[in-house]
Amino acid sequence: MEDIQEFLDNKVKKGRMETISLSPGGREVKAVFYGQAEPHLKGAANFNSALGARNPEAYYKRGNRHRERPVLTLIAGIHGQEMECMVGAISLLSIIEEGKDITGRKQDELRRELEGLRLIVVPLANPDGRARVPYDGWVGLPPQEMVKYGQGTYKNGELIGYPVCKTIHPMQGNIGILGGYYDDRGINIMHDEWSSPMSDTTKALLEIIRVEGPDLVINMHGHGEDPSILPVNYVPMSVKLKSQNLANEFYSRIKEKGYQTRELSFVRQESPDDPPNSLNFTSFAYHTGAGISITYESPHGFPPCSYIKMQYDYKDIIDIQHILFDVSCKFLKKN
Numbered sequence: 001m002e003d004i005q006e007f008l009d010n011k012v013k014k015g016r017m018e019t020i021s022l023s024p025g026g027r028e029v030k031a032v033f034y035g036q037a038e039p040h041l042k043g044a045a046n047f048n049s050a051l052g053a054r055n056p057e058a059y060y061k062r063g064n065r066h067r068e069r070p071v072l073t074l075i076a077g078i079h080g081q082e083m084e085c086m087v088g089a090i091s092l093l094s095i096i097e098e099g100k101d102i103t104g105r106k107q108d109e110l111r112r113e114l115e116g117l118r119l120i121v122v123p124l125a126n127p128d129g130r131a132r133v134p135y136d137g138w139v140g141l142p143p144q145e146m147v148k149y150g151q152g153t154y155k156n157g158e159l160i161g162y163p164v165c166k167t168i169h170p171m172q173g174n175i176g177i178l179g180g181y182y183d184d185r186g187i188n189i190m191h192d193e194w195s196s197p198m199s200d201t202t203k204a205l206l207e208i209i210r211v212e213g214p215d216l217v218i219n220m221h222g223h224g225e226d227p228s229i230l231p232v233n234y235v236p237m238s239v240k241l242k243s244q245n246l247a248n249e250f251y252s253r254i255k256e257k258g259y260q261t262r263e264l265s266f267v268r269q270e271s272p273d274d275p276p277n278s279l280n281f282t283s284f285a286y287h288t289g290a291g292i293s294i295t296y297e298s299p300h301g302f303p304p305c306s307y308i309k310m311q312y313d314y315k316d317i318i319d320i321q322h323i324l325f326d327v328s329c330k331f332l333k334k335n
């Protein structure tokens with residue numbers, strides 16, 4: 001967390017930095033803005049009302065800026081133990097600010113592409129959660145260690161685990177270690193209360209989306225599996241298909257580099273026996289005003305097993321994110 005802060009304090013010169021909220025633990029959540037905003041394209045209606053009018057342009061004339069200056073919002077670190085994408089977000093900032101990624105390699109093409117965007121980056125949305133995790137990465141560590149500090153433990157030391165960690169929200173009460181998933185009040189931004197958000201950071205993130213009307217929101221996470229872009233629930237079929245196209249382009253690019261994928265269909269037929277899906281932050285970002293909104297899951301770098309096809313090291317983890325940024329820029333320019 002100190003490294004992120006130091007980068008933001010000392011290296012961000014071209015971007016405009018803003019503190020968007022204060023966490024329950026008193027930590028500042030920062031966003032960095034690049035490129036010209038185009039508020040004159042904003043219509044007279046909120047997104048929901050514009051759809052009611054059957055005219056999305058009443059919310060934002062996104063068609064007028066497509067290809068010219070698309071808007072990308074990148075949010076990392078909603079879950080404090082998923083530091084892979086916090087590092088990826090800082091690498092992206094480093095590419096714009098210094099032309100080099102966080103490993104010191106020049107990235108001229110990606111920098112040119114990023115400079116063609118209106119870009120908003122939130123590198124660490126949940127600093128409270130990050131502050132509680134005593135590791136800087138998970139490569140080579142046993143998965144249970146991530147579960148211990150990610151989803152946390154009960155008072156008796158028993159691991160809470162996933163997805164049981166979502167059965168108590170806010171996560172308070174019989175808690176030994178409060179997991180990095182949560183802020184200091186036990187709130188998991190992915191599943192905040194949309195009718196009345198509990199977290200000021202949730203409100204601030206949604207406000208950025210409402211005001212900017214981004215063409216694409218990438219909600220950056222990490223998991224103990226191969227790289228994946230998760231299906232988004234409760235969005236129109238046209239949005240699912242567009243998101244699927246983006247995911248397919250990403251998968252084909254990383255497979256060319258020899259990486260594995262976890263590919264899930266965005267248009268899977270639901271069975272009447274399936275439990276209902278949740279409307280999470282990524283879905284709600286669409287309903288607030290994002291053109292499309294995806295959840296990216298980076299590998300943590302755990303050893304291969306029945307459901308992890310290969311070992312990823314830190315260089316792989318960051319390179320795969322650079323490919324995601326490149327694919328996203330190209331996708332925004334042509335869609």
Ligand SMILES: [Zn+2]
Binds near residue numbers: 079082221222
């Ligand atoms: Zn996550």
